[in-house]
Amino acid sequence: MRFGYIIKEVSTGLRRNLTLSLAVIITVAVSLSLFGSALLINAQVNTMKDYWFDRVEVSIFLCGNISDSPNCADGAISEEEKGQIRSDLQGMTDIVDTVFYESKEQALARFKDQFKNSPIADTATADQMPESFRVKLVDPTQFAVIEGAFGLRPGVEQVIDQRQTLQKLFDALGGLQKLAQAVAGVMILVTILLISNTMRVAAYNRRRETGIMRLVGASNFTIQLPFLLEAAVAATIGSLVAIGALVVGKIYLIDQTLATSFTFTTFIGWDAIYAIVPVMLGAGVGLAVLAAGLTLRKYLKV
Amino acid sequence: MIRFDHVTKLHKGATRPAVEDVTVDIERGEFVFLVGASGSGKSTFLRLLLREDRPTSGTVWVAGKDLNKLANWKVPALRRQIGCVFQDFRLLPNRTVAGNVAFALEVIGTPREEIKEIVANVLDLVGLTGKEDSYPNEISGGEQQRVAIARAFVNRPSILIADEPTGNLDPETSIGIMKLLDRINKIGTTVVMATHDVAIVDQMRKRVIEIENGHIVRDQARGVYGMGA
Numbered sequence: 228m229r230f231g232y233i234i235k236e237v238s239t240g241l242r243r244n245l246t247l248s249l250a251v252i253i254t255v256a257v258s259l260s261l262f263g264s265a266l267l268i269n270a271q272v273n274t275m276k277d278y279w280f281d282r283v284e285v286s287i288f289l290c291g292n293i294s295d296s297p298n299c300a301d302g303a304i305s306e307e308e309k310g311q312i313r314s315d316l317q318g319m320t321d322i323v324d325t326v327f328y329e330s331k332e333q334a335l336a337r338f339k340d341q342f343k344n345s346p347i348a349d350t351a352t353a354d355q356m357p358e359s360f361r362v363k364l365v366d367p368t369q370f371a372v373i374e375g376a377f378g379l380r381p382g383v384e385q386v387i388d389q390r391q392t393l394q395k396l397f398d399a400l401g402g403l404q405k406l407a408q409a410v411a412g413v414m415i416l417v418t419i420l421l422i423s424n425t426m427r428v429a430a431y432n433r434r435r436e437t438g439i440m441r442l443v444g445a446s447n448f449t450i451q452l453p454f455l456l457e458a459a460v461a462a463t464i465g466s467l468v469a470i471g472a473l474v475v476g477k478i479y480l481i482d483q484t485l486a487t488s489f490t491f492t493t494f495i496g497w498d499a500i501y502a503i504v505p506v507m508l509g510a511g512v513g514l515a516v517l518a519a520g521l522t523l524r525k526y527l528k529v
Numbered sequence: 530m531i532r533f534d535h536v537t538k539l540h541k542g543a544t545r546p547a548v549e550d551v552t553v554d555i556e557r558g559e560f561v562f563l564v565g566a567s568g569s570g571k572s573t574f575l576r577l578l579l580r581e582d583r584p585t586s587g588t589v590w591v592a593g594k595d596l597n598k599l600a601n602w603k604v605p606a607l608r609r610q611i612g613c614v615f616q617d618f619r620l621l622p623n624r625t626v627a628g629n630v631a632f633a634l635e636v637i638g639t640p641r642e643e644i645k646e647i648v649a650n651v652l653d654l655v656g657l658t659g660k661e662d663s664y665p666n667e668i669s670g671g672e673q674q675r676v677a678i679a680r681a682f683v684n685r686p687s688i689l690i691a692d693e694p695t696g697n698l699d700p701e702t703s704i705g706i707m708k709l710l711d712r713i714n715k716i717g718t719t720v721v722m723a724t725h726d727v728a729i730v731d732q733m734r735k736r737v738i739e740i741e742n743g744h745i746v747r748d749q750a751r752g753v754y755g756m757g758a
Contacts, residue, residue, distance in 0.1 A: 231641075232635050232636070435619070435621060436621060436632075438619070439619060439621070439632065439633070439680075440636045441605075441608070442579075442608060442613045443608065443609070443632075443633040443636060443637060443680070443681075443684065444605040444606065444607070444608035444609030444610075444637055444684070445605060445636035445637055446602075446605045446637075447602070447605070449636055449637075449638070450636075
């Protein structure tokens with residue numbers, strides 16, 4: 228095996244097939260970008276799940292003066308009833324982790340903070356805000372127990388499980404994830420077909436050389452290696468372009484746009500990017516070499 | 530050196546075997562003409578030798594090896610012992626004369642520092658000294674065939690197969706090529722040459738194997754092209 232000969236073959240091969248090499252590079256770049264995006268969306272959803280499910284609570288909203296729910300027909304909750312709910316919650320130590328009472332004033336402060344950019348915050352008053360107990364459960368799925376115990380008590384307007392609200396969001400995100408995966412899968416299939424076809428053309432273009440090589444007794448490995456390296460080089464370039472695209476996306480789309488607009492949640496960090504770099508390089512080069520190898524087996528037979 | 534033992538080859542989709550029940554022995558150092566009309570089975574015979582085709586039945590032995598039992602990965606080693614020359618030369622147009630010959634060594638991993646000397650020696654043998662840096666389109670057909678022979682012989686194979694090597698050449702040039710093949714044969718190389726060239730066969734007076742419709746119809750030492758022709 229002559230190293231110089233192989234290098235020369237690969238570079239002339241890539242140049243001779245410039246348009247096809249470019250097509251392979253671009254297809255690999257696009258499909259791996261999608262593949263990487265799908266991985267990042269996955270990581271992002273998991274990050275959000277960790278962040279939010281750690282913070283979800285069950286809220287027991289209490290009747291106030293302005294509550295119009297039928298549960299509150301008897302008017303605002305009495306201090307006695309409030310004390311009973313609190314002590315009952317604190318007694319359920321096996322399912323209740325912490326209990327926090329939020330007064331109207333605290334609710335207003337939180338409301339103003341959440342809507343600080345909106346004119347609605349300026350007009351809100353403490354009396355419009357409901358009092359509530361914020362209950363953190365040991366096991367967040369045990370919502371039904373709390374609802375059963377307190378849902379129909381006098382003075383309780385409503386028991387809300389934040390987890391259910393969030394679940395709808397994550398269901399929607401899950402759909403997005405699946406879509407991204409499907410698109411990435413189709414693109415990867417396209418990439419395999421294109422690489423396979425490129426190798427067929429390359430083998431045809433060099434049939435004179437490969438024919439002579441076979442006759443003078445060059446090994447299969449020697450005959451196929453330039454083609455495989457050509458595919459690997461093109462795939463490496465494509466993978467690097469895809470990684471670059473994701474880094475740019477992380478900086479501009481996530482760090483500078485999403486993260487500044489949506490401060491209430493967390494976004495993936497650089498560790499998520501570092502984690503997918505080897506996966507993308509491996510997938511890109513592995514895919515190309517595999518597709519090329521299988522094609523060449525057919526077209527460069529002994 | 531070469532032995533066909535009741536070899537039959539039926540190509541896929543063909544109704545009649547390309548060669549049928551062929552048994553023949555070619556000794557080391559022999560010079561053999563393979564004659565017969567187009568489609569008689571000469572090419573199949575040569576392809577079986579190179580293991581480009583495998584027999585439907587029977588056994589082909591080359592250089593002591595049963596080709597039926599030869600593993601795929603050992604085929605390149607077999608082909609290094611067999612040089613090949615064709616009617617259409619099959620040179621690489623973008624390489625010089627020396628480059629074309631060197632190519633055969635490069636792809637089997639001969640060290641670079643040895644290649645130059647080996648190539649110079651073989652170009653001297655075929656009488657192309659001084660043409661090293663010419664490109665195939667700059668030299669005559671006869672010279673191109675000499676380059677092809679140099680490439681086939683540069684690795685010093687024990688067998689040289691020539692498939693109509695003079696088919697594209699005028700009679701005078703053909704004689705030069707035959708003298709060269711004869712010289713390579715005298716060095717100890719077994720030469721098998723398929724040809725239509727009556728004049729050459731009649732002149733050389735070597736062993737003649739005639740194939741007709743896939744059968745050997747004549748095997749004659751010091752023969753001529755056609756018996757009654």
